[in-house]
Amino acid sequence: MGFFLYLCRMKQYPIVEYFYSLQGEGANAGKPAYFLRLSGCSVQCAFCDSKNSWDRENAEELSSEEITEIVRGCLNFARDDCAKNVVITGGEPLLHDLNELCKTIRTHIPNVNLWLETSGAAKFSGDFDWICLSPKKKCFPFAENYAKANELKIVIENSDDFEFAEMQAQQVNPNCKLFLQAEWSEEKNITKSIIDYILKNPKWRLSLQLHKVLNIQ
Secondary structure, three states: OHHHHHHHHOOEEEEEEEEEEEOOOHHHOOOEEEEEEEOOOOOOOOOOOOHHHOOHHHOEEEEHHHHHHHHHOOHHHHOOOOOOEEEEEOOOHHHOOOHHHHHHHHHHOOOOEEEEEEOOOOOOOOOOOEEEEOOEOOEOOOHHHHHHOOEEEEEEOOOOHHHHHHHHHOOOOOOOEEEEEEOHHHHHHHHHHHHHHHHHOOOEEEEOOHHHHOOOO
């Protein structure tokens, strides 16, 4: 009975999918990482490429211990010479209290690097080595989340988004890396404008969605 009660008390996280692949975007593009996609999103952008994460019915409820065992079970993570990068993404992962999940992963996977992908539109939790903040116009980040960002990634859908990007860049810390990324369905139409903008404003860097260009998960 005691063990049963322990299982009942363990925090559950709704996981939509988990997989080992290459980070396709931003500052860590091209690096191998294990992805944990949590369900639930308070932003729900029209151009979202992971709408399957919005509905909790699509998710599997797992404890932090179960999630950690899944990550550890990846063959590459068993070798000390392999990269131990774990990306927690969504949906909007900050809708969940990530403290326990981060603590459990760090306890059982030594030298792990925990990365977070977030819109910042929820209260911050967790312990991360790298935070990618990608604000959206329809739901701005919590004010305190800007200072935590290691990189700011703005999705550019049309020319009006450059002004939004500059406004967001004023909020982050001076060491935050700045990226502009084309909205995928407009990529052929807007990429040249992004390149021209970066040439005139070199504090920004171009982020490509390599996983889509190369057709990998």
